[in-house]
Amino acid sequence: MRLVERAAWGAPATSPAAYLPSARGVKVHYLGSAYSSRAHSLCDDYVRKIRAEHLANAKENYVDIAYNAVVCEHGYVYEGRGLHKRTGANGNAELNGRDYAVCALLGSSGFTEPPDAMLAGLRDAIEWFRANGAAGDWVGGHKDGYATACPGAPLYAWVKAGAPRPGGTGGGSDGEDQYTVRAGDTLSGIARRLDLDWRELAKVNGLSEPYTVYVGQELDLPESGGGTQAPPYPGRSAFVLGRRHQAVTDLDRQLVRLGFTRHHDGNGYQPGPLFTAYTRRNIADFQRSRPELSNDPDGYPGPVTWELAHTLRR
Template sequence: MSMLSRRDWGARPPKDAYTTLTHTKGVKIHYTGDHVDPALAREHARCVATVKAIQDHHMDGNGWIDIGYSLVVCPHRTIFQGRGAGHLPAANGAGLNSDHYAVLGLVGTSGLTQPPDDMLLGILDAIDYLREHGGAGNEVKGHRDGYSTDCPGEALYNWLKAGAPRPKTDESH
């Protein structure tokens, strides 16, 4: 598993202290909700810029203390530490954040809409990490399962409904 710490990806410090979270029912999966440049799948440096832009939007646009996601997964099976394990996310919706961690897959409504196998593997890695280090329970749901939204998009949601199977290209298992 490849995880970039907040320092590694150049995260801004949070504006305030996080609320502690010791256990959850599980994890909710998200997508960006807008266009994701397909070049992201070829150029990993774009992933870093995209995660920074999301953090900026959440902090400066939404007024949140930090990026709203616990972890972010790019097409290269890299996990970016957002708020991390043990901290309340902000992305699941008011009143819903304490029930599930929030993991973002960097796909959107146009451009890059189909999660590559390495992204799916990274999401599975992120779920395992949150179970081991954050007390995440067994539920794995889409954002729309608790909040009125199209998130995490059809491709990720169909994968979740199918039981989030490991892609056939995974040779590690």
């Protein structure tokens, strides 16, 4: 998932929107106005424009950009109000408290057909809300339950088809075990998109420096899901704030694989042996996502947390 956090595109780090403990699912939106395709370097300008227009809308009295996320044609997910925040985009107070809202930078005229990269980004956002925001499995359009044309015919057809990931279910791959290199791809970029370790991806495909990939090349994918058995639980003494233990690095890798990485020092969440407050918060997010653990999401991994983190598939 190519997430652009709020601070990175020019919004305050945290949205002032009301807290949303959980959601039925996710509603997909589009702009509903003319929009033109643009270079990726200009996409954050447009997201800032949306936020400024929403804040200036005295009738709606928005406290922030209305959407929980915005997805551009290049597949990047811009954090809007974000996780566990009530949207302002679904039409009324009841609907805003029921589902998250993700908006595609797609117009009612001009740029109207969602490319594969955008659909992959929308799917990334949906899975992000499910994994980290306690969203349910339901996916719909803005028009479901509210009188509007949004999200437009092409995007709504994708929604009604189940919002499938382009090329299958493998994070943008052409099958479960392979990925076909596209224009602009790099090995590290492919690895990020598929939630893989780039070193493992290189190893499986026999690549060495400078790790060049070519358009149309088919890459074999390493196993990206959890294993069938977790390593032995190291004990609670391995997970003490401010202390180092190799088991922390191991667990960090599982958090990255599963997508529980929203807490970090500003440089992304990196696996390492130090058990930090960021580690604890990401573990707590994982615990909240699991019915077996949600009653006590304290951020300190016990045997069940350890087992599930290693064996669940993303």
